[in-house]
Amino acid sequence: MTTGTLEHDAARQPTEAAADQVRAARFGALRGLRSVKVMVGLVIVLAFTLVAIFGPILVSTDPSAVSNDVLQGPSAHHLLGTSHNGQDIFSEMVYGTRVSMVVGFVAAILATVLSLVVGLTAGYLGGVSDEVLSLITNIFLVIPGLPLVVILTGTMPNAGELAIVIVIAVTAWAWGARVLRAQTLSLRKRDFVEAARASGESTFRIIFREILPNETAIVAATFLSTVIGAILTQASLAFLGLTSVTEWSWGVILYWAQAQNALSYGAWWWFVPPGLSIALIGTGLSLMNFGIDEFINPRLRSAGIATKRARKRARADRASRARGPVPPVVPAPSAARAVSAPAVSAPAVSVPAAADAGGSAAGRDDIVLEIKDLRVDYVTANTTVRAVDGVSLALRRGTVLGIAGESGSGKSTLAYAITRLHESAAEIPTGQILYTAADGTRTDILRMSERELTDFRWEELSIVFQSAMNALNPILKVGAQIEDALAAHRPSMTERQRRGRVAELLTMVGISTDRATAYPHELSGGMRQRVMIAIALALNPEIIVMDEPTTALDVVIQRQIIDQIMELKDRLGFSVIFITHDLSMLIELADEIAIMYAGRIVEQASARDFYRAPSHPYSRGLIGSFPTLSGPKRALTGIVGSPPDLHALPAGCSFNPRCPAVTEDCRVREPVLLPLRSTDGHERARVACLLYEKTEPVAAAGADRS
């Protein structure tokens, strides 16, 4: 058994959600930089910079010149009025802008250089130098800065601007150094840095060519906030009279205004402009920083617009659903595949199943969940990507339906859509997800109200996420995380009863009951996944959706967990939708298998038939790329090319660029999912491939794609 390959592949396979996020990040980043916030910030900062550079050249009035216009309000002659000895405040402001800006920027440049040197050195070298530098950094962070600066400048009476700049820089570098150290530390372990080191590049070169360019955004953010801090500090010092009070800066203007009781005389024109300028430039720089923040942390970006739009849409949707004509819900059909069943109108919420159409019949036709023509779109500002395209599936009670495909095939999106936990950017324009309860009541999950959904989920349908580490709350005991699901759905249960149920569930999944008080980080990966399963089982649901529940685990643990799931399934009788990229595992545990490619189902068959003879060229490729857990050795072949880009699907069959059996027709015509019968008339699969359409013309229901 070449299990190594399997494990390797499992570890490397990026999740679809992650891939989507990366894609979103790439597009969003550009938008983020162009956003209104950043533009406004840029304009403000630019305006002040221009005044600082050209202002003193253009304004001829000497700011220190005394005149007889004492304490005059703004006029055409004195744009911002005059001070107690008739100095022109507009001119003071223009000259002051230069000093304040220069001090702010120069101090920030010095501080940033300092933090770069310390942060990069500490982060890259590690070891003792890191320990020492981090200690120094933290000391500088914790020591109250302003009192120190105040005392420092106090010890240097009539300090010049240069001294002020140095003092500010010395007290302001620590935060940036701390952030850069952390970033360098994480970059140091990345592949491209490791590679550079292995190829013998010099440390200097690695730091400046490999690491630094990747920290540009963080350096910029630190720099901008240091500028704000420096301008504020300089103004504070000047206001306290600790700098030379004859060299005009915003702080010095405020110092004189305060010293001469400007406000008591109502001379707001003397007081407001410098403070407002400081606040404005600070706002401008902060706004630019928001843009950088959103660039660094993509989650912040989708925040405003997308969510708001989604919420509005949802509201409109609900409204139209409530008012508009109720679309037909197909009552439990005996044969789920008979798509041509007549539409019968029914109330939106739940309908009793037709007397004995399917409810009574256990076994083959006892459908617990039926997905019909489901579409899921990811909607961004200018694009719509169809991640799930017209999927129809049926899950029989007490069985396992396996869904397999590569990253980006839409299988995880499908899992989230079934539970209606899809992201706000995802929309479901069409489709039905019909749930049949044990008593035969049918409900369309997509038409449930939020309230109904909250009650339904977990009670009837639960989900096991891919990574237990991420799905468990790190600061709550695992017992409490099982218990709160019970408390939410069974308010009548006493605390003692809930505790008892938690112990029962933990025993069920093979965890000793005293681990209920453990925190997630105290458990092993396998144990955490078991806890996830216990959470999913808490309310005895009919269906559990499992989204690659064992992907992050090693093979031995994988095997144990799978055995546990199957044992529990047989004992408790729930049904499973199992999503994975690992086809060999699926063949072992699933009753029915569906293969997805580019958002569509390309093949669907019973696990036995599928294993015996996979029909779609893509399925064959998938089987060929995985070693079987048990079974004869064979050569691994794999599929050429990479998973499809949903933004630009090829014409005809989406798989055609990678298909070994491609024909001219495949590049033009889209195949539909059609039944494929063996010679004895047994329907052994349903395949969407033109290879079979030729030999077996459209006869049976071909409406799946309608």
Next chain:
Amino acid sequence: MHWQGVRMTLLLRRAFFYLVTAFAALSLNFLLPRMIPGDPVSRMLQRFQGKLDPQAVFALRALYGQTDEGLWGQYVDYWRRLLHGDFGVSFTNYPTKVTTIIGQGLPWTLGLIGACTILSFLIGTLLGTVAGWKRGGWVDSLIPVSTFLTSVPYFWFGLIAVYLFAIELRWFPLAGGYTPGVEEGLNFPFIDNVLEHAMLPALTIVVSSVGYWLLSMRNMMITTLAEDYVLLAKAKGLSRRRVMNSYAGRNAVLPSLAGFALSMGFIVGGSIITEVVFNYPGIGYTLFQAIGGQDYPLMQGIFFIITIAVLGANLIADLVYVLLDPRTRRAA
């Protein structure tokens, strides 16, 4: 209980860090007066001509390093005096002891700056939680406003507030910590008077700093809301309150809390200037006066006390962090 042991180690490590920091800060405090160019002692003696007794003159010379002892001897002596709580005598308030002056100012500062810093953190964090939870909601629209207010210099904002609310509208008293002449003590009229005076400075501090916490909490909240465990919590059908508080909020507040500990020095430093604006009788105002009078013993003493207060607050924030995050025991 092994984990308690591990927590202890973590806290001991932190305590050690604070000791080192205090040591560094206080050594700096020792060096500062010695870096002054020129001959400050002669200038000082001139100013206080004949008013200083020989002992005070000696203490003054010792402070600026003008003794026969070497630097090391002076340093040892500095620590000896510090550990005995002897900060010397203030010049500007000669012959009052530095400790007495600090003792008078400290309660005012702790009451105003300390309470406002905590209040602002709590309000900002609460608003930030809601803003992150309801993205695009009304709290979100506060963000540009609060960004602007955070960029406004404290003291300027304070002065404008004084002008508007104390001078023009006369809603609040103009300045000071209490009305001179009111009998001091733990009685209702005095406390009422103190609260009335503290109201305006408190409002300016909270209003101008709340935005910082709001924004950082909101951003952390948004980041946390995308976590799988929040999605799972929603899927489990938990109440909004439980998801927002126990799942999203409690995780999101952790970085904010760490930031709170680290920026304490910055915040306290900035707020001290508000005392100057309001002529508030705390140690910030005293420091301002000490600098004006070049009163180095007083400056040294105040810097010492601010450093210790900030470090102590940091230690408390660390303790709270350890209580809130079970993973910290692993970090040790």
